[in-house]
Amino acid sequence: MNALRVLKDSYRTYFERCLKIRNKEAQIVPFITNEAQDRLIKIIEDWKAAEPEESKRRSLYIIILKARQLGFSTATEAVFFHDLNFSFNKVAMIVSFDEDSAVTINDMSDRFYKYLPQVIKPKRRPSRGKGILMENPRFDDSKEISKDNDPGLQNKFLVETAKNLNAGSSYTINYLHISELAKWDKPEETMTSIMQSVPDYGAITIVESTAKGMNFFSELWDNAERGNNNFVPLFVAWFENPRYRAPYTGFELTPYERDIQDTYKLDLDQLQWRRNTMKDKLNGDESLFKQEYPCNAMEAFLTTGTPVFNNEIVIKRIRELELNPIGERGNLKYMGDKERKITFVPDERGWLTVFKHPEPGKHYISGNDVAQGVEGGDFDAAPILDNATLEQVATFHGHLDVDLYAEELYKLGMYYNKALLGTEVNFNPGTVLQLEKMNYPRLYMRQNMNTISKDVQNSFGWHTSMTNRNAIISELVEYVREHTHLIKDVWFLKECLKFVKNKQGRPEAMPGEHDDRVLAYAITLAIRGQQSTSTPKEQPSIKDLPLDLQEDYTKASPDMKKYLADKWGLKVG
Template identity: 35%
Template sequence: MVIALAKEHRRGIKRKLQQRPDKLAELKAILLDFEQFCYRMLKIKDKSGAMVRLILNDAQRRYAAKVFEDIAVGKPVRIIILKARQMGFSTVTEALIYYFTSLQEAKNAFIVAQSSDASSNLFDMFQLYYERVPSVIQPMSRKNNAKKLTFENPAIRTADRRLNPGLKSKITVQTAESRVLARSDTIHYLHASEVAFWPAKKKKRHLLSLLAALSKEPGSIGVIESTANGMEEFKQIWDAAVKGENDFSPLFFAWFEMPDYRKPVSPGFELTDDELELKAKYGLDDEQLQWRRYTIRNDCGGDSRQFDQEYPSAPDEAFLLSGESIFDNKFIKRLKESISRKGVIHEIDFVKNEIRQSHAGELVIYQKPVQGKRYVLAADTAKGKEDGDYDAAYVIDARTGEMCAALYGKWDTDLYGKKLNTLGLYYNTALLAVENNNTGESVLNTLYNTCHYPLLFMHKKGTMGWNTNQATRPVMISDFKEAIRDELYDVYCPDLYSECMTLIDNKGKAEADSGCHDDRIMAYSIALQVRQVADKWFEWFKKKQQQREGSKHEENNGGAGWI
């Protein structure tokens, strides 16, 4: 049993149903089955305002099943939901929270909505659950106000409350517009609703405090759900969940999973090319496509991109850019899906000056170095701010342009320099070009003065590294666009393509959309530029080595002659 039925309920059920064993068995069966609990015990208002039973649809059922699956294996439940609009996920999440909080003792549920109006709507939902639930499982409650349901004995006398305290559980609903959230109590059940629409300046701080207050014990529940709203914190948490970089299970629910999203087809209805593609890809019928067409025309101002954000068919459709995309994202998606070579994860041990396979490494190798081949290693450096960009570097074949390795992470500048030193030496002493903007000078200092890397690129005489500026950046981006668009070189890094999809035109300047990054783009762009002049650097290095060998030879042969 996933709930520990409270003493108050056990006594009440025994008192009211001890003479009705058939009803007692029926009630026990209902309490053990969440879907039956919703249908038999909870009431909601439908879109027409009528009071109806809560009947779960397929999408709600799939979500609830995941919750109970995690509880059954002894896990804390952590779920992030990306969804189409108005699919009933607030309704079922509040039903889950009511189920666990109103039947058990000493549970604290905390719900946060994007606005005051939205939080009022969610609180009204809880109140309706409480008011309409059968009395046999309706817990005692104090006078409820300030968007809080407190399940405890409302008696005035302390002795009465001590003798029969009630559940001592509570449900609190607040708005993300609040200055501070959840700074004291431990939260057992958390619902962060429509997170993508929380106030931008408070969103990150609120999420940090809520997740810090959320119990880590098995059976605790933390749900973050939202319709998409551009490139912001919700997308970052979603992306991390998809990559397995946090403990949230990502659940996506497409618009066509909602049974109500369909309209009768008019005579002469013909599908457009886009609709035919959707029909073939997702198995949609004409009534669903008619609803989509109607909604685009009437609710989305005729903008199919807006429909994709509000009613996505796939996760990558949901996150609408704030500006015009630099690339045709459908084309980029096809490139990403057709990558011909998967990389192997490695780690760089600069202490031992070696590179080895590791499941938790920061380096992905697509093509190991081949003796006699020449390589370019280009490194983008972070801005140095806590919330700034990442360090990113690529190794490419100097002759063919083929991508050979990708390095990505956040490091202190000296550590980054040492990792680049080991990586460059591994690739036959690659021509190493480090962006000298921002923290790049410190990275270069480590490479030159500490590591004594032998083949550092100089942007101009006396200046180590590559300088990205008003003159070089447009050329870099132009050549990068051409390379990707025309598929000039073999690119194997899916994350580079992901950055391409969030590169926008902001008043004539190509840059990452708000909340996104372009570190990989800049690193690869530097690699493409440096590759164009790599031959002369390798020839210079070859002559330098020959001169060094010649000097050693003269020393060895001439030393004895001077005696």
């Protein structure tokens, strides 16, 4: 009995003693987990430990972004098989992306069952489809349950494919494995259907996939990283597999290889395996290697479309900022009834992130992208830069009504020493009109030519046209490449990674992504010519004068003092 308790309480003991797998050498061996699989198992163990009572345990959702051949399917099926082995009336469902992978998973589960020790092997009823029905085939439900008429565990281990859009709709699924979601034909439709079968308590859902560009899986992963859903994100890089290494042949490292060697502490044998795999299995395509065997979560998705920015530089800067986070979130508030002083108030859910507060005498610029309505579309975005150094000092990002956005821009501009605001007017000039009504002192001025009178008219606000759009994006590309260290906003950089050239060569956000931060930053750089770049020199005081001049000034009459102060540019009072 104690031995059974150990098997029930320890996944790893159960795997090693009870389950058999087919290894790379085609041998049938005990299942011993690797480090990557242990990371998954720990998440599940911690979840169970946090609430021992299953009926009170909120369902667990895990999403895994992985390199190939790390064994997550094996670990997931083993966890599900273990839990079914020690429970009643449960359903586990594995949904694979195609028939071949479904057959592989079915063979794995059959192998698990075949080699189970007899003392814990449940009764099995034949199944017309794939999977295992842990039920007594001789059970007669017309008779009372007894030792001789035992129904068995009444558990189901089912294997489906994503081709079945209604998979799982007739079950309550206690254990759900979504395999290679990035390869599914209709992921959103199928997932929406199947997830309704997962109960709110006591269930485990594991979604795992290698990347395949920007799609439903990448969106699900991004939302997990941002905390916008309940999935626990787990990324495992290729070099975490101890088998991925080959004897070093003495080649000279490329700049990228030196970068990942330094960043991830890779040895030369690992880099040799990387080169071999690229050459032998991926036709030398480095972008495909990053997709199939990523070093980090970001580069895994970056194979769809032609990138506009230098992704390697952008990713490196993102890593730096994520390792050493900077900035404080909050909002700008009016303080006092008479002076209307504007003060920064920290707030974790604020729209504004400040990297540097304004400094006296400095000149700031901000291009403002305006959302196309509160419902849908892009967001309101406004980066703030020091116009002398082009260092980013803050960023605003939200989704507000026109008048409320104008109010926030007014406070933002005034807070940053009456910054130059270049507010886009393409879709809705209401924000600029509102700023004019508020008498904001420094708005970007553009020139328009009247096609009839040929007169040049000045108008407030920035207008993005077919003529200037490519130019301002090109300028931003150069800025990102040459001055990456001046950028502080991680989410702007992540938006850069998803800003690509479409089939017609037009730079734009990938389908389903946003480009508000990118365009706002481009406008910010484009308007800087209408703002001063110099920082006024500190005025000298009387104490800075030579002693004889100090004496002359002291003895002078009030009118003469005023004359001398103006002449010498003195700071008095």
